[in-house]
Amino acid sequence: MKHNKMARLYVKLVMMLVLFSVAGHALAHGERNQEPFLRMKTLHWYDIKWSVANEATVQVNDEVTMTGKVHFFTRWPDQINKPTTVFLANATPGPVFVRVGTWLNDIPMIQSTGVELGRVYDFKVILKARVPGRHHVHPMFNVESAGGLVGPGIWITIAGDWEDFVYSIETRTGVQIENLGSYGVENVVKWHVFWVAVAVFWLVWWIRRPLLVNRFLLVKNNAWSELITKTDLMVGALLIVFIITVLIVANKYTKEEYPRTVPLQGGKVEVNYVPNPEEGQVLIKNHTAEYYLPGRTVTIDLSVTNNSDKAVTLGEFTSANLRFINQDSEEAMSRVDVGYPDELIANKGLVISKPSPILPGETRRMQVEATDVAWETERLSSLLNDPDSSYGALLFFYDDEGSRYTAEVYGQILPTFFDK
Amino acid sequence: MSLTAEEARLLKAISVPNSDAAKIVRNLDWIVVVVLLFAVTAAFHIHFMLTAGDWDFWVDWKDRMYWVTLTPMILIIIPAALSYPLMAKFGLPISGTLCGLCLMIGEWISRISGFHLWAYFPYSMIWPAIVIPGLMLMDLFYMMFRNVFLTTIFGGASVALAFAPANWPILAPYHIPVVHMNQLVNVADMIGYSFTRTATPEYLRFIERGTLRTFGGESTLISTFFSAFVCMILFYMWWRIGQFLSNLGTIPNQLKTMVGLEADKDEA
Numbered sequence: 290m291k292h293n294k295m296a297r298l299y300v301k302l303v304m305m306l307v308l309f310s311v312a313g314h315a316l317a318h319g320e321r322n323q324e325p326f327l328r329m330k331t332l333h334w335y336d337i338k339w340s341v342a343n344e345a346t347v348q349v350n351d352e353v354t355m356t357g358k359v360h361f362f363t364r365w366p367d368q369i370n371k372p373t374t375v376f377l378a379n380a381t382p383g384p385v386f387v388r389v390g391t392w393l394n395d396i397p398m399i400q401s402t403g404v405e406l407g408r409v410y411d412f413k414v415i416l417k418a419r420v421p422g423r424h425h426v427h428p429m430f431n432v433e434s435a436g437g438l439v440g441p442g443i444w445i446t447i448a449g450d451w452e453d454f455v456y457s458i459e460t461r462t463g464v465q466i467e468n469l470g471s472y473g474v475e476n477v478v479k480w481h482v483f484w485v486a487v488a489v490f491w492l493v494w495w496i497r498r499p500l501l502v503n504r505f506l507l508v509k510n511n512a513w514s515e516l517i518t519k520t521d522l523m524v525g526a527l528l529i530v531f532i533i534t535v536l537i538v539a540n541k542y543t544k545e546e547y548p549r550t551v552p553l554q555g556g557k558v559e560v561n562y563v564p565n566p567e568e569g570q571v572l573i574k575n576h577t578a579e580y581y582l583p584g585r586t587v588t589i590d591l592s593v594t595n596n597s598d599k600a601v602t603l604g605e606f607t608s609a610n611l612r613f614i615n616q617d618s619e620e621a622m623s624r625v626d627v628g629y630p631d632e633l634i635a636n637k638g639l640v641i642s643k644p645s646p647i648l649p650g651e652t653r654r655m656q657v658e659a660t661d662v663a664w665e666t667e668r669l670s671s672l673l674n675d676p677d678s679s680y681g682a683l684l685f686f687y688d689d690e691g692s693r694y695t696a697e698v699y700g701q702i703l704p705t706f707f708d709k
Numbered sequence: 710m711s712l713t714a715e716e717a718r719l720l721k722a723i724s725v726p727n728s729d730a731a732k733i734v735r736n737l738d739w740i741v742v743v744v745l746l747f748a749v750t751a752a753f754h755i756h757f758m759l760t761a762g763d764w765d766f767w768v769d770w771k772d773r774m775y776w777v778t779l780t781p782m783i784l785i786i787i788p789a790a791l792s793y794p795l796m797a798k799f800g801l802p803i804s805g806t807l808c809g810l811c812l813m814i815g816e817w818i819s820r821i822s823g824f825h826l827w828a829y830f831p832y833s834m835i836w837p838a839i840v841i842p843g844l845m846l847m848d849l850f851y852m853m854f855r856n857v858f859l860t861t862i863f864g865g866a867s868v869a870l871a872f873a874p875a876n877w878p879i880l881a882p883y884h885i886p887v888v889h890m891n892q893l894v895n896v897a898d899m900i901g902y903s904f905t906r907t908a909t910p911e912y913l914r915f916i917e918r919g920t921l922r923t924f925g926g927e928s929t930l931i932s933t934f935f936s937a938f939v940c941m942i943l944f945y946m947w948w949r950i951g952q953f954l955s956n957l958g959t960i961p962n963q964l965k966t967m968v969g970l971e972a973d974k975d976e977a
Contacts, residue, residue: 460885485810485813488841525849532849539878
């Protein structure tokens, strides 16, 4: 019996060690774990550019810039709040980068803002490298009640020494802060040590005498003059005066040293929508959409109406940061930057049943096929588990002059589990 | 209540300096002191982390309204409950000081190991609030008055009244105005903005979003006095809870009879 128990314990121990040994590092942000509806029907990020290439190495204190456009999908899911309160941020493993500046349509984004659905906004994020290591860096919007919605990310390695990081600012009162990360810390520690010393004094004052058994019996004997002596009362009274005096003097001195202070700023910034000529010229009607599981293919039967005065060609289908490019469209191919994360660009691209340009005023029905293993690896196929099995995406059309026209597509998606 | 003959004999024995009995009870004291230090640190720290939470974690949550109002209310709960057994059973006016010191120990361990070394946040962003002066005043007033009603009024209130003044000397440097990207913020806002908290965006901050409408915008003062009023009630309430729990004794285990065992004798 005892041997069995020991054997079981040994097996459990070995299994635990095996689990520890095979567990890898979690380096990214679990973006693939977000439900597909959160990635397909909320934000569509495009034209994303980083000032450094994927897998680049930067030094501590170097700056990295992310720019691009973000489209807030019209068919925003009902189960999360509309984006009336959002915050432009960066998804990094905590403060490994410091956020130097963020702008939405050129408006500084220190505070939160609200945005309109169906609109496109330009964003810019400047970061400063702080903690050495290999980090996954994305642009991100925090949306109230929806949480963080991340854009495409690249890997950046920070080299150097964390101790060399410096972030200096100047206050409105002319004080030069050498390093924001260590500013005021000495003063904080000094005051903490002071009050801890006062507390330790008071505790030692009591602990130095017999404590429990003696005092319990003295309380029972109602011998309060022995429990709390006149000296105790005197020291206590002096401490009351001392503490109150310290608080008053410290505040008086602080007021003299910092006469100009402002409270935390909690206002909301207004970002006006800038009209986008790319929108509304091409309209899409979704007829059916199917996800063929064995082949990892999404096929969409749709009608395209070209309301522009130029012939347009479908160049790209993008959803949940995945890009399916029409490889026959030079304009679409030219928009894929070198260094863009490979795993987010489908190898096979976009297959279109009627690929010729759609003439002005023409409505054309066509089938679009987006095939890639990324549907699986990016864990988007789990959209079939949603109570509302639907998809959302953005389509990019191009005319001969290289102008781009964007259109949303949305609809139910039907699963095909095996070959018919 | 007076001592039994045995208790009187015991008190006499342990009161002889350097006697074996005195040494034994003194050793017991030290064991209890160490256990108490760990227990109070763990209990008070987890309570404070779960309730004051972000207000105490981050410099850009330490506002004039919620932080000043809520922190003392949360702070007073365990010290008030503990003040009954320590004072009424042992004559020790140290519960606030003990809790305050233990909280500081727990907070700094957590900030250094968890927030700074593990999650890379700078110390300027994550320092904990000073809680000791108000809690000490609570102990001192309890000792001076040895009366729960006067302690409720003066001791309970002092936890809140001392909170903002104790922290302003360390917080004021972080409230100096800064203009960043042509926007007015203060240094604390700037620290919160710069050092990314991925899952805690700006809008999640429960801070004063509009000035309180009385007393010329003196939010700290209004918040402090409101908090002091609530702290009085909380002190009394939790002191009573401490009293109830300290005198609870034991409850006979009724389940024993259901499984055919002999019933416990009521010790209460």
